[in-house]
Amino acid sequence: MKNIYLILILIALWSPEQILAQDFPLHTQYMYNKMAINPAVVGVKGKMSLLLMHRSQWVNVDGAPMSTDLAFEYPYEKTALGMGINYDVLGPVSQITGNFQFSYNLELSFTTYLSLGISAGIYNRTLDISKLNIQDPTEAIFSNDLKTTDFNVGIGAFMYSEIWYFGVSIPNLNLQSEYNSLLVYDKHLLQTYVMGGYNIDLNRDMTLQPSFLVRYVQDLPLSADLSINLQWNESLTTGIAYRLNAAYSLLVGFNISRQLHIGYAFDWDQNPINKVNYGSHEVFVRYFLTRDENSLRYQSPRFF
Numbered sequence: 001m002k003n004i005y006l007i008l009i010l011i012a013l014w015s016p017e018q019i020l021a022q023d024f025p026l027h028t029q030y031m032y033n034k035m036a037i038n039p040a041v042v043g044v045k046g047k048m049s050l051l052l053m054h055r056s057q058w059v060n061v062d063g064a065p066m067s068t069d070l071a072f073e074y075p076y077e078k079t080a081l082g083m084g085i086n087y088d089v090l091g092p093v094s095q096i097t098g099n100f101q102f103s104y105n106l107e108l109s110f111t112t113y114l115s116l117g118i119s120a121g122i123y124n125r126t127l128d129i130s131k132l133n134i135q136d137p138t139e140a141i142f143s144n145d146l147k148t149t150d151f152n153v154g155i156g157a158f159m160y161s162e163i164w165y166f167g168v169s170i171p172n173l174n175l176q177s178e179y180n181s182l183l184v185y186d187k188h189l190l191q192t193y194v195m196g197g198y199n200i201d202l203n204r205d206m207t208l209q210p211s212f213l214v215r216y217v218q219d220l221p222l223s224a225d226l227s228i229n230l231q232w233n234e235s236l237t238t239g240i241a242y243r244l245n246a247a248y249s250l251l252v253g254f255n256i257s258r259q260l261h262i263g264y265a266f267d268w269d270q271n272p273i274n275k276v277n278y279g280s281h282e283v284f285v286r287y288f289l290t291r292d293e294n295s296l297r298y299q300s301p302r303f304f
Contacts (some may be wrong), residue, residue: 025067028249030213030266037100037193038169040117041071041160043080047290058277063091078105092128111161119154163199192216207231261290
């Protein structure tokens with residue numbers, strides 16, 4: 001039974017007539033990995049860092065989605081360079097995205113900054129025919145793996161201070177199309193992301209951190225994440241989140257030191273697929289290679 005859900009998803013992602021899908025994986029802990037969808041975020045903390053994030057979705061469903069992100073950022077005065085790699089798997093479909101990012105930071109006031117960013121890289125998607133149970137392998141469409149490779153460009157803007165942020169981005173400006181001999185059509189859907197967050201100091205030791213992420217994808221329903229985190233003494237973060245018409249989430253994060261941060265999130269689906277899986281699990285590790293005393297901007301362990 002659990003394989004039926006996966007088959008339906010694969011049909012939606014990669015049908016013989018047309019491929020229509022959201023190219024960028026979703027993350028419950030988006031507030032820690034904003035540069036994956038907005039190149040303007042690169043370098044805003046003023047510290048060189050490495051981030052590794054992994055998500056296993058719908059545990060106990062064969063071929064369920066898994067996604068791994070590796071990100072690096074290097075700020076230098078008013079500019080910053082970044083690099084991001086994503087490997088995403090859904091059953092026989094695998095996707096690799098690699099981007100180089102550049103941002104330029106403008107000081108609007110003593111406490112407010114505006115960062116503008118651009119990214120460029122490659123996007124590759126493969127459907128491995130050997131991983132399918134094919135009843136009639138003589139069909140021409142099953143003679144070779146289906147592959148598409150495109151050049152990708154994205155842009156973004158990110159305004160922020162020590163206590164709030166707001167960003168807008170389009171991570172896939174190119175809408176290139178690929179045809180093979182069987183007239184399989186791969187269309188990359190234009191996506192727009194809007195995000196924001198705010199720090200509310202409840203007392204000296206507790207900070208409330210509401211945030212949101214809205215995704216608009218052409219021809220797909222609007223998607224939105226609403227999150228509320230509570231940070232305790234700048235060391236422990238606990239939170240809840242809701243993805244519109246999709247899932248409820250629990251989040252927890254630890255600042256092991258001023259340089260090492262780790263986090264975990266658990267999602268429970270609203271739809272019937274929750275009856276055949278053990279939820280979705282997401283973990284991340286972020287390490288700042290620059291110490292606070294050498295930071296170009298804020299010396300705060302807050303997530304933005």
